Amino acid sequence: MSPKAPCSPNDLRTSRAAVTLCGFPPAVRSRVNEAGDTSEHEPRKPLTVAGGQASPMTNPRPQSRREQSGQRGRRRAKANDRERSRMHNLNSALDALRTILPALPEDAKMTKIETLRFAHNYIWALSETLRMADQHGRAPEYLPPVGSDLSSPTSVSSAEWNSASPAQAGCATSAVCEQTHRYTFSPQMKWKMLSRDPSAVVPVTFYFKSVCGEDDPKNTWRF
DNA sequence: TAGGCCATCTGGTCCT
DNA sequence: AGGACCAGATGGCCTA
Numbered sequence: 011m012s013p014k015a016p017c018s019p020n021d022l023r024t025s026r027a028a029v030t031l032c033g034f035p036p037a038v039r040s041r042v043n044e045a046g047d048t049s050e051h052e053p054r055k056p057l058t059v060a061g062g063q064a065s066p067m068t069n070p071r072p073q074s075r076r077e078q079s080g081q082r083g084r085r086r087a088k089a090n091d092r093e094r095s096r097m098h099n100l101n102s103a104l105d106a107l108r109t110i111l112p113a114l115p116e117d118a119k120m121t122k123i124e125t126l127r128f129a130h131n132y133i134w135a136l137s138e139t140l141r142m143a144d145q146h147g148r149a150p151e152y153l154p155p156v157g158s159d160l161s162s163p164t165s166v167s168s169a170e171w172n173s174a175s176p177a178q179a180g181c182a183t184s185a186v187c188e189q190t191h192r193y194t195f196s197p198q199m200k201w202k203m204l205s206r207d208p209s210a211v212v213p214v215t216f217y218f219k220s221v222c223g224e225d226d227p228k229n230t231w232r233f
Numbered sequence: 234t235a236g237g238c239c240a241t242c243t244g245g246t247c248c249t
Numbered sequence: 250a251g252g253a254c255c256a257g258a259t260g261g262c263c264t265a
Contacts, residue, residue: 086244088251089242089243090242094241097241098240
């Protein structure tokens with residue numbers, strides 16, 4: 011899915027959200043529900059009345075809207091275009107955010123509020139995981155290899171979701187990370203990530219699974 | 234059919 | 250003055 015309103019350096023007042031997320035890497039994984047879905051933010055046809063395509067008979071509002079004439083009408087139409095563009099930028103930023111959040115392959119696209127809650131809890135869980143790592147006094151070893159990009163998780167097949175536990179992965183406490191950044195992410199974890207309460211996300215269950223060879227110390231770090 | 238989610242329009246407010 | 254931002258209103262689409 012490509013943003014309909016890409017960030018432009020010339021757009022000095024592009025929506026803050028869009029500007030903030032411009033630096034995000036392109037999506038690494040594909041999501042079933044997003045594949046080929048390019049019409050999602052396709053601008054709708056301009057409406058003759060506010061809020062939809064209902065006939066004037068069903069619209070209780072006066073006919074002032076688009077039918078406003080003269081300079082006032084032109085200003086309003088211009089403002090509507092800007093507002094539409096602003097919302098498209100906001101949606102593009104949300105899309106960018108969705109692409110860096112882990113998701114189950116069969117997942118439906120997260121709604122806006124789910125995306126925000128998920129991101130909030132995801133950041134919290136990552137922070138807690140790092141904090142726990144620090145408590146083990148081995149923080150430097152947990153840093154990702156140079157050039158790696160933890161912000162671009164890839165999706166894994168359904169069969170992999172529950173294929174590993176911290177114990178199975180050989181980590182006594184909480185996490186195993188590796189260079190490809192593929193990790194297990196259970197449906198239960200997803201549910202917790204959507205919780206209003208970030209404490210529902212237990213950082214010790216948020217661990218990374220090595221898939222490119224745990225034997226290679228260059229690619230694997232754990233805590 | 235009700236409810237959730239969304240896009241759009243709109244007028245008000247604040248900022249540059 | 251004009252643009253950005255915001256929240257309310259409205260109707261379309263989809264799903265349980």
